[in-house]
Amino acid sequence: MTSENDSPPQEKPDDLARHASKMAKKKAARDKIMAGKSGEKGLVIITTGTGKGKSSAGFGMILRCIAHEMPCAVVQFxxxxxxxxxxxxxxxxxxxxxxxxxxxxxFTWETQDRERDVAAAQAGWAKAKELILNPDIRMVLLDEINIALRYDYIDRQEVIAFLRDEKPPLTHVVLTGRNAAPELIEAADLVTEMNLVKHPFRSGIKGQPGVEF
Known part of the structure; x- marks a missing residue:
């Protein structure tokens, strides 16, 4: 049961007018910015950092492609x-x-065999290049490739050169994983760093379906 004292405060006409004027100015400024953004480009996108959500963000973009009926592909490293x-x-x-x-x-501590890890990463990169060069595919997600690059399973300069010189102009490529190399970040168009604030693993809670995998 509520009383009159529980009702939300009523906005005064002057407050409503000021709010409307403020939002109109903000919309005009936003519209001006958007009017100058007309180009399209296939982006190199990186999600990195210590926080959770890097692969999740990549798969979110893959689902968007699917919703737009844009052919796409995933390579998990x-x-x-x-x-x-x-x-x-x-x-x-x-x-x-x-x-x-x-x-x-x-992960490398699970296989405990560097040669196998390198061979798997190299095979993944070969498949990734094939998919990226396919003109019908609009986005390729390279999940956890940053880890493979960090351990030198794949030559990072080769990856950077390929994305710069051979990637089709309208193809998006998403690279996920911790510790993205500075030179890869420099070459990318969009970089997001996930920062860890709190994680249940530190409280003894294991990874769970629907959250971690």
């Missing part, structure tokens, strides 16, 4: 051996629009 929710969803329901290539065998 590290978590390829995992049974993840995104892999199930994309391969089961959207295989006609999204190719999914799980090339990794797990």
């Amino acid at each position: 590290i978590k390829g051996a995992w049974d993840t929710g995104e892999r199930r969803l994309l391969t089961t329901h959207f295989g006609d629009l999204c190719q999914f290539h799980a090339m990794g065998e797990g």
